[in-house]
Every structure is written in C-alpha cells, then in structure tokens.
Amino acid sequence: MTGMIPAAKPLIGEEEREAVDRVLRSGMIAQGPEVAAFEEEFSQLVGGRHCVAVNSGTSALHLALIAMGVKPGDEVIVPSFTFAATANAVKLAGAEPVFVDIELDHFCIDPAAVEAAITPRTAAIMPVHLYGHPAAMDKLVPIAEKHGLAIIEDACQAHAASLNGQPVGTFGLTAAFSLYPTKNMTSGEGGMIVTPDAQLARTLRLLRNQGMEKRYHNEIVGFNTRMTDIHAAIGRVQLKKLAGWTEQRQRNARFLDEHIKAAVVPPVAPGAVHVYHQYTIRVEGASAADRDAFAQKLADRGVGSGVYYPVPVHKLPSFGLELDLPQTEKACREVLSLPVHPALTQEDLERVVEAVNA
Incomplete structure (x- = not known):
C-alpha cells in the first residue's frame, strides 16, 4: 500500500x-x-x-x-x-x-x-x-x-x-x-x-x-x-486559484457519487451549487461505534476521513442542553467525510472508492 x-x-x-x-x-x-x-x-x-x-x-x-x-x-x-x-x-x-x-x-x-x-x-x-x-x-x-x-x-x-x-x-x-x-x-x-x-x-x-x-x-x-x-x-x-480548485472538487465528487455503492452519497438540492468543502457520506443505520469502525477500516486501507461533527453543539459541555433533535443526532452517528480536495489523483480517487465499497 x-x-x-x-x-x-x-x-x-x-x-x-x-x-x-x-x-x-x-x-x-x-x-x-x-x-x-x-x-x-x-x-x-x-x-x-x-x-x-x-x-x-x-x-x-x-x-x-x-x-x-x-x-x-x-x-x-x-x-x-x-x-x-x-x-x-x-x-x-x-x-x-x-x-x-x-x-x-x-x-x-x-x-x-x-x-x-x-x-x-x-x-x-x-x-x-x-x-x-x-x-x-x-x-x-x-x-x-x-x-x-x-x-x-x-x-x-x-x-x-x-x-x-x-x-x-x-x-x-x-x-x-x-x-x-x-x-x-x-x-x-x-x-x-x-x-x-x-x-x-x-x-x-x-x-x-x-x-x-x-x-x-x-x-x-x-x-x-x-x-x-x-x-x-x-x-x-488563493482567491485566483479558487475557481479551478472548486471545479476539481466537483469533478472528484462526481466520480465518488458515481462509484460509491456502500454508503449514502451527498445529494445536491435543485438549483444548488455544492462546492464540497467536505464530501460527506452517511453510513446509514450505523451507531457512532459502527461508523468509527468503518473509518478505522478505511484508515487501515490508507484512506483518511473525518467526522464533522460527532457531538451536537447543544450537547457539548459548553452548552449542556437536552433537546429533541432527531435528525441532528442521526447525522452525528452516521456522517463520515472522505477526501475530495484538489490534490487527489485519479489513483487516489479509485483507492477511496475501493476502500469504501470494501
């Protein structure tokens, strides 16, 4: 590897x-x-x-x-x-x-x-x-x-x-x-x-x-x-490079959309232009522990990822509130952001897809 x-x-x-x-x-x-x-x-x-x-x-x-x-x-x-x-x-x-x-x-x-x-x-x-x-x-x-x-x-x-x-x-x-x-x-x-x-x-x-x-x-x-x-x-x-980098992020995201089969890829709303600061999949139905194990298996295959965000803001010690926000709780359990940045090569993208689908 x-x-x-x-x-x-x-x-x-x-x-x-x-x-x-x-x-x-x-x-x-x-x-x-x-x-x-x-x-x-x-x-x-x-x-x-x-x-x-x-x-x-x-x-x-x-x-x-x-x-x-x-x-x-x-x-x-x-x-x-x-x-x-x-x-x-x-x-x-x-x-x-x-x-x-x-x-x-x-x-x-x-x-x-x-x-x-x-x-x-x-x-x-x-x-x-x-x-x-x-x-x-x-x-x-x-x-x-x-x-x-x-x-x-x-x-x-x-x-x-x-x-x-x-x-x-x-x-x-x-x-x-x-x-x-x-x-x-x-x-x-x-x-x-x-x-x-x-x-x-x-x-x-x-x-x-x-x-x-x-x-x-x-x-x-x-x-x-x-x-x-x-x-x-x-x-x-950096501002002069932004348009080109954005197009590359969008191309990378399209490749991931087309080839990832083992998770829910991020849909784009009608009329929206998504610039993919993060490419965030959902490991549908997963617990936080399941999702974290999924991330570890990706890492074992040489693919980095990130969880943005594992704890709802209202539950952080700085706020400490008990609220019923079911979609927020579900997202915190299921989300995982994959590499989508402009430095990725075609080989990198294929490795990401292969690791996720495996």
Missing part, C-alpha cells in the same frame, strides 16, 4: 511564498494595502458587496452579530449540527443560541424547525451552508421577512457556493466566511465579513480596529481582530 490519503490538505505553492516575501520586504506587515486589495477582490465572489477582512471566521460571525445590534436578551436561531463557532459567536455577543434540527439530506438547518422556534425574543437566524452546500435560503428568507428578523449567513465552509444562481453570502444583511487552512481557500488564518450596507461596513471596520478609523480617535468600543497584510497576500493568491 502507498501512503495515507489525507482527508484534507492545504495547498500552498510558490506564488503564496513569493507574496509573503513581497510583504515582508515592504516593511508593511500589519493591516494595510494588501488587506484593502484582498477585500476588493473578494467582493467579486459576493456580487460586489462590501468586504471587511478579520483574523478568523469566528471573529467574522462575532462582529457581524454585534454590528447588527444583537445584544443580551436576544435569541439567535442556529443549527446544532455545525462547528461550535456558530453558537459560540452568539454567546460572545451576549445573546442566546436557540438550537434547531437539520434536514438530513443536505445537513443544513430545517426551515420548518426555524419557524417553529421563533419567539418575541428572536433577533436573527444564522443558517450554516454546511460542507459547502447552500442552506435552503429560498425558504429561510421569506420566513425572516415575515417575522422581521435579520439573517446572518455562516458561509465559512461555502466559498463560491450558490442557490438558484445567487452566491451564498448575498442572502442576508451580513455573512461570514472563514479562511482557515483546510477551507476551500485560505489566508493562513482569517475571515471575511460581507454586507451590502456601507454604514454597516464602516461599523464593522471600527469594531475590528479598537473602534477607530482615525488613529487614536476611538469612536466606539472595539476589538483587535484585524487581518495582517501577510495573511491577505496569501488570500489574494
């Missing part, structure tokens, strides 16, 4: 190294012209919206909530089947996350569950475009409008995904993207907040920079969540 096929692999090349060297030679290392250029270029992914670069996807969610006026006493509806950062950001803003169930097919928040969870305290809905598949925004937007609620999109895993021709990140008044190393594109670490509202964008820029636009003239209480020019330079190079 040849080496282990990794479940995920950051792709960093000479262009990224040269971009970092250029910044280091310039002497302008903190937030500066590279960040401004990166924001301008990223805006093309999201219909020309204002973009505000920060130091992580979690910061992007946190600042978006604060800028939107979410405050203590408010509730924000979130899925429990996601990474903890979604709900953490709500708590960090002083509000309460209200956890609801998902639709199992696409692993995204269930619009019917969202509507059922709305109370007089609900301020916002935070759908997650999980694994790179867009949430059902065609149903969520009318619900938000009907009840006068804000939508803050967690698009951290979904760069360049879309629904009915509309890019994710453009359905709500704010959206957050992550630029963590294993995402579909990276800046090393980082995040991006997008909004169509110029005044909101200015507030976000104040919040990320200690509340000041002019140095030492702090207008509001803010944070230090700036992105450095080093990170932005990496992000700018």
